[in-house]
Amino acid sequence: MAAAAATVPSPATSFPSTTRKATVLSLRVSRRFKVAASAAASPGPDPSPAFKSVTAFAPATVANLGPGFDFLGCAVADASLSLGDTVTATLDPSLPPGTVAIAGITSPSRPHLADRLSRDPLRNCAGIAAAAALQALGVRSHAVSLRLAKGLPLGSGLGSSAASAAAAAKAVDALFGSLLYRDDLVLAGLESEKAVSGFHADNIAPAILGGFVLVRSYEPFHLMPLPCPPALRLHFVLVTPDFEAPTSKMRAALPKHVAIKHHVRNSSQAAALVAAVLQGDAGVIGSAMSSDGIVEPTRAPLIPGMVAVKAAALEAGALGCTISGAGPTAVAVIEGAEKGEEIARRMVDAFLSVGKLKATATIAQLDRAGARVISTSSLE
Amino acid sequence: MAAAAATVPSPATSFPSTTRKATVLSLRVSRRFKVAASAAASPGPDPSPAFKSVTAFAPATVANLGPGFDFLGCAVADASLSLGDTVTATLDPSLPPGTVAIAGITSPSRPHLADRLSRDPLRNCAGIAAAAALQALGVRSHAVSLRLAKGLPLGSGLGSSAASAAAAAKAVDALFGSLLYRDDLVLAGLESEKAVSGFHADNIAPAILGGFVLVRSYEPFHLMPLPCPPALRLHFVLVTPDFEAPTSKMRAALPKHVAIKHHVRNSSQAAALVAAVLQGDAGVIGSAMSSDGIVEPTRAPLIPGMVAVKAAALEAGALGCTISGAGPTAVAVIEGAEKGEEIARRMVDAFLSVGKLKATATIAQLDRAGARVISTSSLE
Known part of the structure; x- marks a missing residue:
């Protein structure tokens, strides 16, 4: 981990931070998190890790679904879990506390894809979502490095960026004992979507929650999961x-x-x-x-x-x-x-x-x- | 009944008919009824009456419900059933077979309201809906006179015309043994709405079906009742x-x-x-x-x-x-x-x-x- 962390010293995603860029990010994150019931708003207890490392998977998503443009989406997956992204979040004592680094990116089925993705955690979907999740959790004494395995192609309309963000937020939350509410996780992922592909939650919400999700409104932030009967195949x-x-x-x-x-x-x-x-x-x-x-x-x-x-x-x-x-x-x-x-x-x-x-x-x-x-x- | 029927000889709502106006109405009605599974399309059996007289009530309706403009509505009623209209449909052998007449209109709580409503069945919500229901049923050997008791004010936004139409269609259908499908009844009422207040079903559909109804589309005609849990008060x-x-x-x-x-x-x-x-x-x-x-x-x-x-x-x-x-x-x-x-x-x-x-x-x-x-x- 040390080598990867060394290439990404990035205090820019740390919390708290003294750089101007980080302050701007931090403020933006705080504004988004004002509706979350988590530790984001005030410095609560600094949570202890529950694991050394957690690997999470998040599925592909189909947004819009025709007339549900910009507010409906659903999660889809195949049996082999190839239709989604996987993120491993690992505690990394070599990094400055409160920071995130990208330790590696692989893309088994598309060798060149990994090269197109930034290792800068501020410019990587998984990195941004992980940093937002760390902040929502109030983690100040630990740092996390991420390994991202891309199962989804980029720019295909299958929620590739949302899958990376969802898997990262989920892995980081689980690393510290799964303290976040469902909406906190979505908001952490939304920070990433906002930076990478636009401020809309119709991919990230189903990527986190699964099934069909209605994004009713942003102010206040209101998601409505739409459970469908188990018999529906x-x-x-x-x-x-x-x-x-x-x-x-x-x-x-x-x-x-x-x-x-x-x-x-x-x-x-x-x-x-x-x-x-x-x-x-x-x-x-x-x-x-x-x-x-x-x-x-x-x-x-x-x-x-x-x-x-x-x-x-x-x-x-x-x-x-x-x-x-x-x-x-x-x-x-x-x-x-x-x-x-x-x-x-x-x-x-x-x-x-x-x-x-x-x-x-x-x-x-x-x-x-x-x-x-x-x-x-x-x-x- | 004879007196009322005499003032409304109206072959215009009869079926079959030889007048030009009636043919136009009949064609329009037939077009609307092409999706109905009833006897409207072809001359099926001429149904026998099940009663001499039937009285039906239909509730007030709230259409639009804010963002459901032109496609959502729900039915509302108070305990005393004063919030709706009542129609009595009676077999009337003094009328030409297949026709409808308005025998009387009362408005107990608003004495002057009854005078504002037409006794011409072609210009009266209840009359038009009753004629359309008769046609959908395929009734050729009997005629019906209607007595309408208005409980709702006119032009108030509570689906007054739809309540009259719904009660009339329901009463006529029951008079002949309740042969029509739910959608046939709504389409019969829609004929009336089209003539009186515009081609939209967001009042007539809940007035017939009760509860909340989503009018999904007209071509094809598709209503979706939206049952809400019984515990919801x-x-x-x-x-x-x-x-x-x-x-x-x-x-x-x-x-x-x-x-x-x-x-x-x-x-x-x-x-x-x-x-x-x-x-x-x-x-x-x-x-x-x-x-x-x-x-x-x-x-x-x-x-x-x-x-x-x-x-x-x-x-x-x-x-x-x-x-x-x-x-x-x-x-x-x-x-x-x-x-x-x-x-x-x-x-x-x-x-x-x-x-x-x-x-x-x-x-x-x-x-x-x-x-x-x-x-x-x-x-x-």
Whole structure:
């Protein structure tokens, strides 16, 4: 750990700190944490570590879900947990107390991806979320180094940054005995999202909580988990083309205003989607997801083949299909996994034949657990 | 009955008919009924009466509920059933088969109101809905006369026209053995709403079904009842000022376009409202109802005192407050009836002191039953 820590002396994420940059970050973090019931606001007890090391996994997430633009999302995972990111948080006595360092980044299935991610904890999703979690916990006497294993591609619309942030916040919290409330963890992750991909919680909230989550409001901060009946066997066909669709460009494509009748139509479909999730109606979940008349029509043309991919998915029997997050991943929803492979094949074919893009498909389930600890190392 | 029927020979609502006007109405009705599983589309069996006479009640309704503008509504009723309309449908052999006549209109608590309503069944909410129900049933050999008892004021934002239509459709259906599906009844009532107050189902759907109803879409026609847990003791303080707020004027006040951020905010609050109804969270129901940032801000200033009335309701402990339908009634929501009288008094005071309007208050409960038969007379 010493070598990694040496390359990242970064008092910038420490708490307390005397550098100007750190003060600014600290103030910003404090403002966000004013609604949290944790130790962030005032210097409470300095918590003791519960483990030497904790490894946490956080799943991929599908934000927007069509008419739920900017306020709905759900977590998805495959059986092998390859669809998500893993972070190991380890106590590191070689670092200045209260700080975070990035000790290593790996990306087993995409060798070059790890090189694209910053080792500066202030510029790394996991680092920022870990620092915010440390601050929320009120940790002043210990420091943490992180090892990040990226399972998700970047900029694919599957909540890659949120998965790193969620796993980091969860691992750090567990390292100190899991003292934070659910909302504190989401707010820690939101600090990271804000810095990296924009101030919206529709990825980070389901990445932490699992299942479907409604981000009702930010002031006050109010998340509503939307539990769906256990019998609902919701699956997602996720097809990611080899195409970069930066969130900023996709955001710029959004209409500034919408006609009142489109507002009413999209709102009623979003409300129907929420009701269908709570009532376990896969058919309505699918058709509501497919119904966005505001955002999808402006973004789909920017992703070559997307319109044809959606048509192919529906024709092959998907209950619904839309763009995952800001894209370019297309997400189709099905009940049960039976039709998954055929639908995936048709969607991949459509990306290739119409969009001239290679694409890879994964069949995932709704992930009801969200960020979770997958292993721990005891204190000596 | 003969006298009333003589004044309304009206083949215009008959089925089948040879007049041009009737053909137009019939075609329009048929189009609406194409999704109904009833006898409307093809001439099925001509149903036999089950009773000589049926009396049905339908409750008042609160449409919009803040951010649910044009797609959410709920039914409300007080213990004495004064907050709704009652229709008696009677077989009338003196009328041409397949027709409807208005035999009488009373308004016990508002003597002059009955005079303002048309006796022409084509221009009367109850008449139009009854004719549409007869057609949906496929009744060709019998005719029906209606007696309407108005419990609701007109143009108050409490779904007065929908209550008449719902009670009429329900009474006619029951007269012939309750053959129609729930959606057929709503579509019959929607014919009436379309003619009288606009093509929207957010009053007629809850007036028929009871409880909270989400009007998801019209093509295809899809209603989603939103059952709330039995333990939820939702009450409504309804305060109606002595002020005319015609739906057309209130509609004209609507913005044509909304900013995307307002769209997102309102949609997320509407979705939260739906989730809270299904989960039985009165606090979130109230605060979500109070949160409309699109329609209420444009309409409230047109109702003298409304802004102060809302503030008074919230200050007195209401969980939320908004305009009921297109107004001018203000609706506050509370859990349990305990605070109802105090909140009602404060709201009435605010209408008087700020709006210079006299107002009357009613404390109602969520009406979970919707339109129902309250008495029948057997066939001889």
